[in-house]
Amino acid sequence: MSSKNKLLEEEESAGWVYTFADLMTLLLVFFVLLFSLSSVETERFEKAIRSLNQALTGVEGANSIIELPHEAPVKTENPEEIEEVLPATEIAEEQAEKPNENEAESQNVAIDSEWTRLTDDINQQFQVAVATDAVEIGTPKDGKLVINVKGDVLFPSGSAEFNPEMMTMIDTMVLMLRKNPDLKLRINGHTDNIPIETPRFPSNWDLSAIRATNVLRYMARGGVEIDRMSATGYGESKPLESNDTVVGRAKNRRLEFVLERETAE
Structure with missing residues:
Protein backbone atom coordinates (compact mmCIF):
# COMPACT_ATOMS: atom_id res chain seq x y z
CA MET A 1 0.00 0.00 0.00
CA SER A 2 1.26 3.35 -0.88
CA SER A 3 1.82 6.03 1.69
CA LYS A 4 -0.84 8.16 0.11
CA ASN A 5 -3.54 5.58 0.55
CA LYS A 6 -2.45 4.93 4.15
CA LEU A 7 -2.78 8.65 4.97
CA LEU A 8 -6.27 8.82 3.49
CA GLU A 9 -7.43 5.85 5.53
CA GLU A 10 -6.13 7.45 8.77
CA GLU A 11 -7.89 10.73 7.96
CA GLU A 12 -11.17 8.92 7.25
CA SER A 13 -10.97 6.81 10.42
CA ALA A 14 -10.46 9.92 12.78
CA GLY A 15 -13.29 12.02 11.41
CA TRP A 16 -15.75 11.04 14.11
CA VAL A 17 -13.66 12.90 16.71
CA TYR A 18 -14.59 16.24 15.21
CA THR A 19 -18.23 15.30 15.12
CA PHE A 20 -18.11 14.22 18.77
CA ALA A 21 -16.38 17.44 19.78
CA ASP A 22 -19.03 19.48 18.00
CA LEU A 23 -21.75 17.51 19.75
CA MET A 24 -20.18 18.08 23.21
CA THR A 25 -19.88 21.76 22.46
CA LEU A 26 -23.51 21.96 21.49
CA LEU A 27 -24.55 20.07 24.63
CA LEU A 28 -22.47 22.38 26.79
CA VAL A 29 -24.05 25.42 25.19
CA PHE A 30 -27.48 23.83 25.68
CA PHE A 31 -26.92 23.21 29.40
CA VAL A 32 -25.48 26.68 29.92
CA LEU A 33 -28.56 28.10 28.27
CA LEU A 34 -30.84 26.01 30.52
CA PHE A 35 -28.93 27.08 33.59
CA SER A 36 -29.17 30.74 32.67
CA LEU A 37 -32.88 30.44 31.98
CA SER A 38 -33.50 28.66 35.30
CA SER A 39 -31.58 31.36 37.21
CA VAL A 40 -33.67 34.09 35.66
CA GLU A 41 -36.92 32.29 36.48
CA THR A 42 -35.81 31.71 40.10
CA GLU A 43 -35.10 35.40 40.63
CA ARG A 44 -38.44 36.36 39.15
CA PHE A 45 -40.16 33.74 41.33
CA GLU A 46 -38.42 35.00 44.45
CA LYS A 47 -39.50 38.56 43.64
CA ALA A 48 -43.09 37.41 43.17
CA ILE A 49 -43.02 35.55 46.53
CA ARG A 50 -41.68 38.63 48.36
CA SER A 51 -44.33 40.86 46.82
CA LEU A 52 -47.08 38.43 47.78
CA ASN A 53 -45.87 38.08 51.39
CA GLN A 54 -45.51 41.82 51.74
CA ALA A 55 -49.04 42.36 50.46
CA LEU A 56 -50.51 39.75 52.79
CA THR A 57 -48.56 40.43 56.00
CA GLY A 58 -47.16 43.89 55.54
CA VAL A 59 -43.70 42.56 56.44
CA GLU A 60 -41.11 42.06 53.76
CA GLY A 61 -39.53 38.64 53.82
CA ALA A 62 -42.18 36.76 55.72
CA ASN A 63 -41.80 33.03 56.32
CA SER A 64 -42.02 30.81 53.25
CA ILE A 65 -41.75 27.12 52.54
CA ILE A 66 -39.39 27.95 49.69
CA GLU A 67 -35.88 28.69 50.79
CA LEU A 68 -34.96 32.24 49.88
CA PRO A 69 -31.47 33.72 49.91
CA HIS A 70 -32.19 35.80 53.03
CA GLU A 71 -33.30 34.77 56.50
CA ALA A 72 -37.01 35.34 57.03
CA PRO A 73 -38.00 36.81 60.43
CA VAL A 74 -39.89 34.51 62.75
CA LYS A 75 -43.46 35.64 63.26
CA THR A 76 -44.31 35.67 66.97
CA GLU A 77 -47.73 35.49 68.56
CA ASN A 78 -49.55 38.75 69.03
CA PRO A 79 -49.15 39.90 72.68
CA GLU A 80 -52.23 40.58 74.72
CA GLU A 81 -53.40 44.14 74.54
CA ILE A 82 -52.24 46.08 77.60
CA GLU A 83 -54.21 49.14 78.49
CA GLU A 84 -51.81 51.93 79.24
CA VAL A 85 -52.91 54.01 82.19
CA LEU A 86 -51.21 57.33 82.55
CA PRO A 87 -50.60 58.76 86.04
CA ALA A 88 -52.86 61.68 85.25
CA THR A 89 -55.66 59.24 84.41
CA GLU A 90 -55.30 57.44 87.75
CA ILE A 91 -55.38 60.72 89.64
CA ALA A 92 -58.48 61.82 87.74
CA GLU A 93 -60.25 58.53 88.51
CA GLU A 94 -59.37 58.77 92.21
CA GLN A 95 -60.64 62.31 92.34
CA ALA A 96 -63.84 61.25 90.59
CA GLU A 97 -64.45 58.54 93.20
CA LYS A 98 -64.06 60.99 96.06
CA PRO A 99 -67.12 63.01 96.97
CA ASN A 100 -66.99 66.59 95.97
Whole structure:
Protein backbone atom coordinates (compact mmCIF):
# COMPACT_ATOMS: atom_id res chain seq x y z
CA MET A 1 0.00 0.00 0.00
CA SER A 2 1.26 3.35 -0.88
CA SER A 3 1.82 6.03 1.69
CA LYS A 4 -0.84 8.16 0.11
CA ASN A 5 -3.54 5.58 0.55
CA LYS A 6 -2.45 4.93 4.15
CA LEU A 7 -2.78 8.65 4.97
CA LEU A 8 -6.27 8.82 3.49
CA GLU A 9 -7.43 5.85 5.53
CA GLU A 10 -6.13 7.45 8.77
CA GLU A 11 -7.89 10.73 7.96
CA GLU A 12 -11.17 8.92 7.25
CA SER A 13 -10.97 6.81 10.42
CA ALA A 14 -10.46 9.92 12.78
CA GLY A 15 -13.29 12.02 11.41
CA TRP A 16 -15.75 11.04 14.11
CA VAL A 17 -13.66 12.90 16.71
CA TYR A 18 -14.59 16.24 15.21
CA THR A 19 -18.23 15.30 15.12
CA PHE A 20 -18.11 14.22 18.77
CA ALA A 21 -16.38 17.44 19.78
CA ASP A 22 -19.03 19.48 18.00
CA LEU A 23 -21.75 17.51 19.75
CA MET A 24 -20.18 18.08 23.21
CA THR A 25 -19.88 21.76 22.46
CA LEU A 26 -23.51 21.96 21.49
CA LEU A 27 -24.55 20.07 24.63
CA LEU A 28 -22.47 22.38 26.79
CA VAL A 29 -24.05 25.42 25.19
CA PHE A 30 -27.48 23.83 25.68
CA PHE A 31 -26.92 23.21 29.40
CA VAL A 32 -25.48 26.68 29.92
CA LEU A 33 -28.56 28.10 28.27
CA LEU A 34 -30.84 26.01 30.52
CA PHE A 35 -28.93 27.08 33.59
CA SER A 36 -29.17 30.74 32.67
CA LEU A 37 -32.88 30.44 31.98
CA SER A 38 -33.50 28.66 35.30
CA SER A 39 -31.58 31.36 37.21
CA VAL A 40 -33.67 34.09 35.66
CA GLU A 41 -36.92 32.29 36.48
CA THR A 42 -35.81 31.71 40.10
CA GLU A 43 -35.10 35.40 40.63
CA ARG A 44 -38.44 36.36 39.15
CA PHE A 45 -40.16 33.74 41.33
CA GLU A 46 -38.42 35.00 44.45
CA LYS A 47 -39.50 38.56 43.64
CA ALA A 48 -43.09 37.41 43.17
CA ILE A 49 -43.02 35.55 46.53
CA ARG A 50 -41.68 38.63 48.36
CA SER A 51 -44.33 40.86 46.82
CA LEU A 52 -47.08 38.43 47.78
CA ASN A 53 -45.87 38.08 51.39
CA GLN A 54 -45.51 41.82 51.74
CA ALA A 55 -49.04 42.36 50.46
CA LEU A 56 -50.51 39.75 52.79
CA THR A 57 -48.56 40.43 56.00
CA GLY A 58 -47.16 43.89 55.54
CA VAL A 59 -43.70 42.56 56.44
CA GLU A 60 -41.11 42.06 53.76
CA GLY A 61 -39.53 38.64 53.82
CA ALA A 62 -42.18 36.76 55.72
CA ASN A 63 -41.80 33.03 56.32
CA SER A 64 -42.02 30.81 53.25
CA ILE A 65 -41.75 27.12 52.54
CA ILE A 66 -39.39 27.95 49.69
CA GLU A 67 -35.88 28.69 50.79
CA LEU A 68 -34.96 32.24 49.88
CA PRO A 69 -31.47 33.72 49.91
CA HIS A 70 -32.19 35.80 53.03
CA GLU A 71 -33.30 34.77 56.50
CA ALA A 72 -37.01 35.34 57.03
CA PRO A 73 -38.00 36.81 60.43
CA VAL A 74 -39.89 34.51 62.75
CA LYS A 75 -43.46 35.64 63.26
CA THR A 76 -44.31 35.67 66.97
CA GLU A 77 -47.73 35.49 68.56
CA ASN A 78 -49.55 38.75 69.03
CA PRO A 79 -49.15 39.90 72.68
CA GLU A 80 -52.23 40.58 74.72
CA GLU A 81 -53.40 44.14 74.54
CA ILE A 82 -52.24 46.08 77.60
CA GLU A 83 -54.21 49.14 78.49
CA GLU A 84 -51.81 51.93 79.24
CA VAL A 85 -52.91 54.01 82.19
CA LEU A 86 -51.21 57.33 82.55
CA PRO A 87 -50.60 58.76 86.04
CA ALA A 88 -52.86 61.68 85.25
CA THR A 89 -55.66 59.24 84.41
CA GLU A 90 -55.30 57.44 87.75
CA ILE A 91 -55.38 60.72 89.64
CA ALA A 92 -58.48 61.82 87.74
CA GLU A 93 -60.25 58.53 88.51
CA GLU A 94 -59.37 58.77 92.21
CA GLN A 95 -60.64 62.31 92.34
CA ALA A 96 -63.84 61.25 90.59
CA GLU A 97 -64.45 58.54 93.20
CA LYS A 98 -64.06 60.99 96.06
CA PRO A 99 -67.12 63.01 96.97
CA ASN A 100 -66.99 66.59 95.97
CA GLU A 101 -65.83 68.59 98.97
CA ASN A 102 -68.25 71.41 98.31
CA GLU A 103 -71.11 68.94 97.89
CA ALA A 104 -70.18 67.11 101.11
CA GLU A 105 -69.96 70.40 102.95
CA SER A 106 -73.37 71.41 101.63
CA GLN A 107 -74.83 68.10 102.80
CA ASN A 108 -73.35 68.56 106.27
CA VAL A 109 -74.78 72.06 106.45
CA ALA A 110 -78.19 70.74 105.38
CA ILE A 111 -78.06 67.98 108.03
CA ASP A 112 -77.02 70.41 110.76
CA SER A 113 -79.79 72.78 109.71
CA GLU A 114 -82.34 69.93 109.90
CA TRP A 115 -81.20 68.96 113.40
CA THR A 116 -81.35 72.60 114.50
CA ARG A 117 -84.88 72.91 113.18
CA LEU A 118 -85.89 69.69 114.93
CA THR A 119 -84.32 70.78 118.22
CA ASP A 120 -86.07 74.15 118.14
CA ASP A 121 -89.38 72.45 117.34
CA ILE A 122 -89.05 70.01 120.25
CA ASN A 123 -88.00 72.78 122.60
CA GLN A 124 -91.03 74.91 121.73
CA GLN A 125 -93.45 72.02 122.19
CA PHE A 126 -91.91 70.96 125.50
CA GLN A 127 -92.14 74.50 126.83
CA VAL A 128 -95.89 74.28 126.37
CA ALA A 129 -96.23 70.72 127.68
CA VAL A 130 -93.97 70.67 130.74
CA ALA A 131 -92.02 72.90 133.04
CA THR A 132 -88.84 74.27 131.53
CA ASP A 133 -86.60 72.81 134.23
CA ALA A 134 -88.04 69.28 133.82
CA VAL A 135 -86.50 68.69 130.37
CA GLU A 136 -82.92 69.15 129.22
CA ILE A 137 -82.40 69.10 125.46
CA GLY A 138 -78.81 68.49 124.41
CA THR A 139 -76.93 69.63 121.32
CA PRO A 140 -77.06 67.36 118.24
CA LYS A 141 -73.81 65.39 118.03
CA ASP A 142 -72.72 62.50 115.80
CA GLY A 143 -76.18 62.34 114.24
CA LYS A 144 -77.94 62.01 117.62
CA LEU A 145 -80.02 64.23 119.86
CA VAL A 146 -80.32 63.37 123.56
CA ILE A 147 -83.27 64.61 125.65
CA ASN A 148 -83.17 64.04 129.41
CA VAL A 149 -86.43 64.15 131.38
CA LYS A 150 -86.30 64.15 135.17
CA GLY A 151 -87.53 60.88 136.59
CA ASP A 152 -89.26 62.57 139.54
CA VAL A 153 -91.40 64.54 137.08
CA LEU A 154 -92.37 61.51 135.01
CA PHE A 155 -92.80 58.91 137.77
CA PRO A 156 -93.69 58.92 141.47
CA SER A 157 -90.92 57.63 143.73
CA GLY A 158 -90.53 53.84 143.45
CA SER A 159 -93.19 53.56 140.73
CA ALA A 160 -93.19 52.78 137.02
CA GLU A 161 -96.57 54.42 136.30
CA PHE A 162 -95.92 57.87 134.88
CA ASN A 163 -97.83 60.88 136.12
CA PRO A 164 -101.02 61.63 134.11
CA GLU A 165 -100.01 65.26 133.68
CA MET A 166 -96.84 64.13 131.91
CA MET A 167 -98.75 62.31 129.19
CA THR A 168 -98.82 65.59 127.25
CA MET A 169 -95.03 65.54 127.09
CA ILE A 170 -94.95 61.92 125.85
CA ASP A 171 -97.69 62.72 123.34
CA THR A 172 -95.42 65.48 122.04
CA MET A 173 -92.71 62.88 121.43
CA VAL A 174 -95.22 60.65 119.64
CA LEU A 175 -96.34 63.42 117.30
CA MET A 176 -92.73 64.38 116.59
CA LEU A 177 -91.82 60.80 115.62
CA ARG A 178 -94.90 60.43 113.43
CA LYS A 179 -94.01 63.71 111.72
CA ASN A 180 -90.42 62.55 111.11
CA PRO A 181 -90.55 58.93 109.91
CA ASP A 182 -86.80 58.84 109.30
CA LEU A 183 -86.09 59.12 113.04
CA LYS A 184 -85.73 56.23 115.48
CA LEU A 185 -85.82 56.43 119.25
CA ARG A 186 -83.96 54.76 122.12
CA ILE A 187 -85.56 55.06 125.56
CA ASN A 188 -83.07 54.61 128.40
CA GLY A 189 -84.09 54.41 132.05
CA HIS A 190 -81.68 55.52 134.82
CA THR A 191 -81.87 55.66 138.64
CA ASP A 192 -79.70 56.84 141.52
CA ASN A 193 -77.74 54.47 143.77
CA ILE A 194 -80.32 54.23 146.56
CA PRO A 195 -81.29 50.55 146.50
CA ILE A 196 -84.88 49.43 146.05
CA GLU A 197 -86.25 46.02 146.87
CA THR A 198 -89.94 45.39 146.41
CA PRO A 199 -91.88 42.38 145.09
CA ARG A 200 -92.30 44.15 141.74
CA PHE A 201 -88.88 45.84 141.57
CA PRO A 202 -86.14 43.68 143.09
CA SER A 203 -83.47 46.20 142.03
CA ASN A 204 -82.94 49.60 140.49
CA TRP A 205 -82.19 47.85 137.20
CA ASP A 206 -85.67 46.33 137.14
CA LEU A 207 -87.25 49.68 138.01
CA SER A 208 -85.41 51.55 135.23
CA ALA A 209 -86.14 48.83 132.64
CA ILE A 210 -89.87 48.70 133.39
CA ARG A 211 -90.16 52.50 133.32
CA ALA A 212 -88.53 52.66 129.86
CA THR A 213 -90.67 49.77 128.62
CA ASN A 214 -93.90 51.38 129.81
CA VAL A 215 -93.09 54.57 127.91
CA LEU A 216 -92.33 52.53 124.79
CA ARG A 217 -95.67 50.71 125.03
CA TYR A 218 -97.54 53.99 125.44
CA MET A 219 -95.84 55.49 122.37
CA ALA A 220 -96.53 52.33 120.33
CA ARG A 221 -100.23 52.64 121.19
CA GLY A 222 -99.97 56.24 120.00
CA GLY A 223 -99.01 55.10 116.49
CA VAL A 224 -95.21 54.89 116.46
CA GLU A 225 -93.88 51.76 114.76
CA ILE A 226 -92.40 49.36 117.30
CA ASP A 227 -89.37 48.61 115.11
CA ARG A 228 -88.33 52.27 115.35
CA MET A 229 -88.01 52.17 119.13
CA SER A 230 -86.07 50.32 121.82
CA ALA A 231 -86.20 50.42 125.63
CA THR A 232 -83.26 49.70 127.97
CA GLY A 233 -82.81 49.92 131.74
CA TYR A 234 -79.38 50.91 133.07
CA GLY A 235 -80.23 51.33 136.75
CA GLU A 236 -77.51 53.27 138.56
CA SER A 237 -74.68 52.25 136.19
CA LYS A 238 -74.50 55.53 134.19
CA PRO A 239 -74.84 58.52 136.52
CA LEU A 240 -74.57 62.07 135.23
CA GLU A 241 -73.57 63.47 138.62
CA SER A 242 -72.21 62.11 141.87
CA ASN A 243 -74.74 60.22 143.99
CA ASP A 244 -73.22 61.69 147.15
CA THR A 245 -75.54 64.71 147.04
CA VAL A 246 -79.31 65.13 146.87
CA VAL A 247 -79.03 67.29 143.77
CA GLY A 248 -76.78 64.75 142.05
CA ARG A 249 -79.12 61.84 142.83
CA ALA A 250 -82.11 63.82 141.53
CA LYS A 251 -80.31 64.48 138.26
CA ASN A 252 -79.33 60.84 137.90
CA ARG A 253 -82.97 59.72 138.19
CA ARG A 254 -83.98 60.36 134.61
CA LEU A 255 -85.48 59.02 131.41
CA GLU A 256 -83.27 59.51 128.40
CA PHE A 257 -84.68 59.86 124.88
CA VAL A 258 -82.04 59.39 122.17
CA LEU A 259 -83.13 60.41 118.67
CA GLU A 260 -81.11 59.44 115.59
CA ARG A 261 -81.61 59.12 111.87
CA GLU A 262 -82.35 55.72 110.42
CA THR A 263 -79.61 54.58 108.06
CA ALA A 264 -80.65 53.11 104.70
CA GLU A 265 -79.45 49.48 104.33
